[in-house]
Structure formats: C-alpha cells, structure tokens
Amino acid sequence: xxxxxxxxxxxxxxxxxxxxxxxxxxxxxxxxxxxxxxxxxxxxxxxxxxxxxxxxxxxxxxxxxxxxxxxxxxxxxxxxxxxxxxxxxxxxxxxxxxxxxxxxxxxxxxxxxxxxxxxxxxxxxxxxxxxxxxxxxxxxxxxxxxxxxxxxxxxxxxxxxxxxxxxxxxxxxxxxxxxxxxxxxxxxxxxxxxxxxxxxxxxxxxxxxxxxxxxxxxxxxxxxxxxxxxxxxxxxxxxxxxxxxxxxxxxxxxxxxxxxxxxxxxxxxxxxxxxxxxxxxxxxxxxxxxxxxxxxxxxxxxxxxxxxxxxxxxxxxxxxxxxxxxxxxxxxxxxxxxxxxxxxxxxxxxxxxxxxxxxxxxxxxxxxxxxxxxxxxxxxxxxxxxxxxxxxxxxxxxxxxxxxxxxxxxxxxxxxxxxxxxxxxxxxxxxxxxxxxxxxxxxxxxxxxxxxxxxxxxxxxxxxxxxxxxxxxxxxxxxxxxxxxxxxxxxxxxxxxxxxxxxxxxxxxxxxxxxxxxxxxxxxxxxxxxxxxxxxxxxxxxxxxxxxxxxxxxxxxxxxxxxxxxxxxxxxxxxxxxxxx
Ligand SMILES: Nc1ncnc2c1ncn2[C@@H]1O[C@H](COP(=O)(O)OP(=O)(O)OP(=O)(O)O)[C@@H](O)[C@H]1O
Ligand SMILES: [Mg+2]
Numbered sequence: 001x002x003x004x005x006x007x008x009x010x011x012x013x014x015x016x017x018x019x020x021x022x023x024x025x026x027x028x029x030x031x032x033x034x035x036x037x038x039x040x041x042x043x044x045x046x047x048x049x050x051x052x053x054x055x056x057x058x059x060x061x062x063x064x065x066x067x068x069x070x071x072x073x074x075x076x077x078x079x080x081x082x083x084x085x086x087x088x089x090x091x092x093x094x095x096x097x098x099x100x101x102x103x104x105x106x107x108x109x110x111x112x113x114x115x116x117x118x119x120x121x122x123x124x125x126x127x128x129x130x131x132x133x134x135x136x137x138x139x140x141x142x143x144x145x146x147x148x149x150x151x152x153x154x155x156x157x158x159x160x161x162x163x164x165x166x167x168x169x170x171x172x173x174x175x176x177x178x179x180x181x182x183x184x185x186x187x188x189x190x191x192x193x194x195x196x197x198x199x200x201x202x203x204x205x206x207x208x209x210x211x212x213x214x215x216x217x218x219x220x221x222x223x224x225x226x227x228x229x230x231x232x233x234x235x236x237x238x239x240x241x242x243x244x245x246x247x248x249x250x251x252x253x254x255x256x257x258x259x260x261x262x263x264x265x266x267x268x269x270x271x272x273x274x275x276x277x278x279x280x281x282x283x284x285x286x287x288x289x290x291x292x293x294x295x296x297x298x299x300x301x302x303x304x305x306x307x308x309x310x311x312x313x314x315x316x317x318x319x320x321x322x323x324x325x326x327x328x329x330x331x332x333x334x335x336x337x338x339x340x341x342x343x344x345x346x347x348x349x350x351x352x353x354x355x356x357x358x359x360x361x362x363x364x365x366x367x368x369x370x371x372x373x374x375x376x377x378x379x380x381x382x383x384x385x386x387x388x389x390x391x392x393x394x395x396x397x398x399x400x401x402x403x404x405x406x407x408x409x410x411x412x413x414x415x416x417x418x419x420x421x422x423x424x425x426x427x428x429x430x431x432x433x434x435x436x437x438x439x440x441x442x443x444x445x446x447x448x449x450x451x452x453x454x455x456x457x458x459x460x461x462x463x464x465x466x467x468x469x470x471x472x473x474x475x476x477x478x479x480x481x482x483x484x485x486x487x488x489x490x491x492x493x494x495x496x497x498x499x500x501x502x503x504x505x506x507x508x509x510x511x512x513x514x515x516x517x518x519x520x521x522x523x524x525x526x527x528x529x530x531x532x533x534x535x536x537x538x539x540x541x542x543x544x545x546x547x548x549x550x551x552x553x554x555x556x557x558x559x560x561x562x563x564x565x566x567x568x569x570x571x572x573x574x575x576x577x578x579x580x581x
Contacts, residue, residue, distance in 0.1 A: 005140065009129070009309050013093045016133050019086035023079045023138035024145065030075035031146055031287070035153055037068035038283040039276075046276035083134035090133045091126050097316060098122045104320045106403045107383045112318045116199050121315055125308035132305035136298040143291040150288050157277040161263040165288045168256040172249050172292040176299055179245040183300070187307040190238050193231045200227055242300045249296040253289035260285025321385065326401050328409040329394035332489050332520060333359045334380065338389035341372075341379060349375050351543045352389065359394075359489070362516035364523045364531035366561070367540030373524045374414070377494045380522070381412045411486045414494040417479035419467035425459035427467075427478065431485040443484045446511050447477040448504050472499035480508060490520040498526070505530075528565050529572070537561065 010017065044061040047053035102109055102118065109118075147169045154162035204211065204220050211217045264281035267273045273281070334357040341350040349372050357363045365373045378384045379391065382403060391398040398406075419427055428440050440459060444450040452474065453461055467475045476499050483491065493512060497505045509530050515521060516534075525531055532551040539546045539554065539561045547559045554561040 005137070006306055006309055008313065009132070009306075010137070012097065013086075013090045013133065015089040015093065016086040016137075019082045019089065020133070020137050020141070023082040023086070024141045026075040026079035026082065027138065027142045027291075028145055028149065030072045030079075031149060033068040033071040033075070034287065035150070035284065037065050039280055040064040042276040042279040042283060045279055046274065049275060079138070083138065086137075087130040087134035090129050094126045094129065094312060095122055098126075098312065101316050101318070101320075104323065105318060106321055107381070108321065108385050109318075111385065113315060114199070116202050117195055117311070118315065120195055120198055121308070121311045125312055128301075128305040128308040129312075130305075131298065131301040132309070136295070136302035136305070139291065139295045139298050143295040146291040147288050150284055154281060154284065157280055158264070158267050158273040161260060161267055161273075161281050164263055165256065165260050165285060168252070168259065169288055169292055171252045171256070172289065172296055175245060175248050175252065176296055179241065180303070183241055183245075183303050184307070186234070186238055186241060187303055188310075190234045191307050191311065193227075193234050197224075197227050197231050200224060245300075246297060249293055253286075253293040256289050257286040260288070321399075321403075324400045324402050326396050327405040328401055328489075329396060331359055331394040332409060333357065333394055334490070334520070335392045336376075336389065337392075339376075339379070339387060339391065340389050341375060341384060341387040343375075343384075349543050350379075350387075353540075353543075353545055355538055355545070355548075357490075357520055357522055359520055360518065361536065362513070362521045362523070362534045364525065364534040364537045365540060366525065366528065366531055366537060366564075367546070368542075369526075371540040372543045373540060374494055377412060377414075377492050377522070377524065380492060381410060382406050409488050410490045410492065411483050411488045412492045412494070413479055413483040413496045415476060415496060415498045417476075417483075417496075419463055419470075419475055419478060421463060421465045423459065424453060424461045424463065424478065427463065428459070428482050428485055431482045432487060435485055439485070443481040446484060446508075447481045448507055449474065449477040449481060473501065473504070476500055477504075477508070480511075484511070484515070488519075490522075491515060492522045492524075494524045495526065497530075528561075528568050 040061045044053070044057055047057055098118070098121065105112070147166055151162050151166045154165070200223065204224060211220050261282050264273070264278045264285070267281075268275065268278035334355075336353055336355040339350055339353040339355070340348060342348040353376070355363075355376075365376060367373060375384065379387055380398070382398065382401075385399075393401060420430075425440065428443070429435060432439075437459070441450060444453060453459070463469060467478065470478065476497060480496060483496075491512075496512075497508050500508065505527075512521060512523065513533055516523075523531055523534065531537055534551070536548060536550060537554060538548045539559070541560065547554060547557060547561060549557065555565060556562075
C-alpha cells in the first residue's frame with residue numbers, strides 16, 4: 001500500500017486532507033442512497049411478482065428513488081467541488097514550495113538543475129498531481145469503503161454471495177500492484193524522454209535563426225524527428241500498458257459481477273434467499289467492483305503524477321546553500337587567496353590565484369579568451385560555488401555573506417545583461433525604484449542613449465523580450481545605465497562595452513573611470529587602452545596570474561602585457577593612419 005500512496009506528498013499538502021475526507025464521505029452517502037433505492041425497488045418487484053403489493057407501495061418506492069437520485073446528484077456535485085478544492089490547494093502549495101526553493105537555491109541554482117526542467121516540473125508536473133489529489137486519493141479510500149459497506153448490507157441478505165463478492169474485489173488491486181512495478185520504470189523513462197524533447201525543442205526554437213544561417217535545419221529537423229519518434233514509441237508503450245491493465249481489470253470487475261448474479265440465482269433456487277434478496281444482490285453486485293475498477297483507471301493518471309512528484313521532490317531536496325546572514329561590511333575590500341575552481345572535476349580552470357581588490361580601487365583583469373576572467377567574476381558574484389582557497393570581503397568569507405546583501409553591494413554588468421520586456425523606465429527602475437525622471441535621464445545621457453530615446457518614446461519606449469528591438473550596443477548602454485543607477489560600492493564590468501563603437505566606448509569608459517574614483521571597480525576588457533588607467537592590472541594566462549602591476553610597471557617589465565599592448569597600439573595607430581589616408 002505504501003507504493004500506492006505517497007505519504008510525503010500528502011504531508012506536504014496538509015490542507016488537502018479535509019477535502020479528501022469530504023470527498024469520500026460524499027461518495028459514501030451517495031452509495032448509501034443507492035443501496036436504499038435498490039432495496040426499495042427489489043422489494044417492490046418482489047411484491048409485484050408475488051402479488052401481495054400493498055397499496056401505495058409503488059408511490060413510496062418512487063419517492064425513495066427520487067430522493068435517492070436527488071441525494072446522489074448533490075453528492076456528485078459536492079464531491080467534484082471537493083476534488084477541485086483539493087487540486088487547487090495542491091497546485092498552490094506545491095508551486096509556492098518550488099518557487100521558494102528556487103529563491104533559497106539562489107543564483108547558483110543552475111549548478112544543480114537546468115531551467116527547462118524547473119519550468120516543466122513547476123507547470124506540468126504540478127498539474128499532473130491535480131488528478132492524484134482530486135480524484136485518485138479519494139477514490140482510493142472510497143474503493144475500500146464501498147465493498148465493505150456493501151458486504152455488511154448484503155451479508156444480512158445472503159452471506160455466501162456477499163463473502164464471495166468481497167473476496168473477488170482485491171483481485172483488482174493485486175493486478176494494479178502487478179502492473180505498477182513495470183509501469184513505474186516505464187513512466188520514469190517516459191518523463192525523461194519528455195523533458196529531453198522539451199529541452200531540444202526550446203533550444204532549437206531559440207537558435208532558429210542561427211540554424212537557418214548555417215543551413216543546419218535539416219540536421220536539427222532530423223534530430224528532432226528522431227527524438228519525437230522515441231517519444232512516440234514510449235507514449236505508445238505507456239498507452240498499451242494502460243489499455244492492457246484496464247482490460248484485465250474490466251474482466252475481473254464484470255466477471256465478478258457475473259459471478260454475483262450466478263450465486264444469487266443459485267441461492268434463490270436453493271431457497272436460501274427470497275426473491276427481493278436475489279434481485280438486490282444482482283442489482284448491487286457490480287457496485288462491489290466499480291469503485292476499484294474506477295481506481296484502476298485513475299491509477300495510471302495518478303502514476304504519472306507520482307513520477308512527476310518524484311521530480312518535484314528531487315528539486316525540493318536539492319541541497320541549498322546554507323543561508324548566511326552576514327552583511328557586506330563597510331570596508332568592502334575583496335581578497336582572494338589560493339583561489340582554485342573547476343566546473344568539471346577533471347578540468348581545473350583557476351589554479352590558485354592571489355588577488356586583492358582594495359576598497360575604492362580600480363582593478364583590471366586581462367588575458368586571452370578562455371583564461372578564466374568571467375569565471376572569477378561569477379565567483380565573486382556568488383554564482384559559482386565550490387571553489388577552494390578563500391575569497392573574503394572586508395575580512396568576512398564570501399560564503400558567510402547573505403545573497404541579498406551581496407547583490408545589494410556588488411553590481412555585475414556583462415555584455416549580455418538581461419533586459420526585460422517592458423518599458424525603458426521599468427528596466428531602469430528595477431535598479432533604483434525611487435529614482436526620479438531627472439536621474440533616469442542623467443544616466444541615459446551618461447551612456448549616450450538619451451538622444452536615441454528622445455527620438456523614440458522617451459522612457460516609455462517599449463522593449464521586446466530580451467530587448468530584441470534595440471541594437472547590441474544600445475542594449476549594452478541601457479544595461480550600463482541601469483547598473484549606474486544601482487549605486488553599489490562594488491562594480492564588476494565584464495566586457496560591458498564590447499558591442500559599442502570606439503568613440504562611445506571611450507565616453508563610457510570615461511564614466512567607468514569616474515565611477516572608479518569613488519567605488520571599487522573591477523574591469524574586464526580585451527582592449528588594453530581601457531585598462532591602462534587602472535590602479536592595478538592582473539594579467540591572466542590559462543587560469544594563472546602571469547603578471548600584475550600598474551600599466552607603467554607592466555610596460556617596464558616587458559612581459560606578456562607589454563607585448564599585447566604594443567600589438568594593440570600598432571593596430572590602432574594603423575587604423576588611425578588608414579583614416580587619414
Ligand atoms: N559553465 C561552464 N561550465 C564548464 N566550463 C566552463 C563554463 N564556463 C566557462 N567554462 C570554461 O572555463 C574556462 C574559462 O572561461 P571564462 O568564461 O572564465 O573565460 P574568459 O576569460 O571570461 O574568456 P572571454 O574573454 O572569452 O570571455 C573556459 O575554458 C571555459 O571553457
Ligand atoms: Mg568572459
């Protein structure tokens with residue numbers, strides 16, 4: 001029985017218990033009304049047959065039948081209402097639990113679970129549980145209660161028939177359990193295929209333009225066809241399994257009812273039961289089996305829900321970063337000592353870095369693509385966990401800091417900062433809800449976006465999803481404006497101006513340099529002119545610090561930095577020279 005009821009799930013949604021109980025009571029009352037009606041009809045038929053019917057018996061039977069129908073109708077309405085209420089409670093509770101869990105997992109949730117799985121589990125997974133709570137669970141209890149009730153009633157009429165019918169009923173759950181082991185594996189596979197297909201579909205849809213450019217759509221098409229074919233096969237298997245087990249259950253249910261009819265008539269012939277009793281047994285025999293049979297058909301839907309609930313609990317059981325309460329201290333100097341980090345255990349990306357970013361300093365990280373700059377930024381923002389060595393902020397370990405305080409004090413701007421669908425104003429105000437119009441325009445001026453926006457609808461200019469209707473450079477400017485509004489003591493710029501023309505880039509860099517006078521700024525940039533003004537520059541090479549120092553010191557050292565600087569200078573002079581000619 002343990003396998004058929006997920007106690008943890010029920011415990012998670014305590015509220016649903018009362019609705020389930022209410023639902024069972026409604027169904028039971030309905031059954032009682034039915035028994036009364038059938039008993040009245042059986043008695044009437046007997047009287048008519050024997051010819052001793054009293055006056056008005058037909059009318060009394062009709063009244064009982066009518067009353068029973070009305071009661072059954074009311075019970076049906078109420079029980080579906082209860083089903084609805086419990087389904088509602090389940091959805092609300094579980095979605096809220098998932099939502100809160102994600103909040104607690106924080107920005108590093110992607111290290112443990114992928115986004116499409118979260119979405120599928122929270123939306124469809126929870127929907128699947130609707131039937132589990134709304135229909136399956138009440139039916140589970142009712143399916144045990146109904147045969148017992150009928151047995152009690154019919155044993156007064158004819159014990160042998162009643163006991164045989166009662167004994168046949170458990171054959172249905174036995175089949176269900178038999179099917180379950182197999183079904184569970186199949187359904188787990190089914191869900192896996194389903195999420196995999198969802199993943200591929202989402203990715204292909206997002207990358208459709210790229211796919212078209214490289215004419216790779218035929219390949220992707222084939223890939224998706226293959227996956228859908230797998231999914232179709234597994235779906236068919238699931239349906240076959242369900243149909244087969246339903247057939248078996250039908251055979252048992254109706255076979256059992258037929259057995260009841262045979263028993264009733266033989267008992268009648270043997271004179272062990274009167275005609276009314278015989279008719280009553282015949283009329284009620286099917287009712288012994290129907291609730292169990294119904295349970296069987298809900299069962300497959302419920303199994304789907306159980307598979308989904310496993311996924312939900314897997315999500316809910318993910319280890320959470322322990323919530324730390326330390327706030328970022330006034331002195332927000334950052335120190336990294338012996339910092340090592342790997343995304344995959346067998347490939348270390350950072351090999352023991354010592355770096356310091358004193359409060360109010362302007363530090364730059366440069367180095368070849370893939371040397372680990374963005375990884376460092378992600379570590380500082382608490383997005384990558386599981387590093388060794390230490391990162392401290394004002395002497396407090398980064399892992400002791402609360403995420404909220406970290407986010408309030410550290411602002412991260414990359415070349416792909418997320419802009420939301422909505423207006424420019426909405427996107428800006430999320431950084432500083434109380435900012436006035438003037439302040440907003442001021443930062444837009446700073447990032448050279450004001451002229452463009454004035455020509456549009458100003459702060460009410462509407463952005464599409466991911467600001468698809470702005471150019472790459474405009475997106476970056478807006479993201480920068482938002483970051484400037486955030487007004488935090490620490491800023492990390494990760495190639496924040498990579499899509500912007502050199503002239504505007506210089507203007508924006510001037511803003512960043514001005515910011516660096518009062519704030520801690522960490523700047524990641526490929527263009528060395530941008531970092532030349534930094535107090536200290538760390539030159540990274542494949543996850544190690546190759547050299548560090550001020551621009552002047554590094555040039556004097558004639559190392560990797562100097563070589564790169566000269567190469568870039570040559571290139572820029574060449575372009576400038578080219579312009580003159
Ligand atoms: N999410 C990830 N999972 C696994 N490996 C990753 C992940 N992100 C980055 N890496 C690896 O870590 C290394 C450093 O990547 P990182 O993004 O830090 O480089 P970067 O210095 O910022 O490069 P760029 O200048 O091109 O932005 C790369 O070799 C990359 O393959
Ligand atoms: Mg990077």
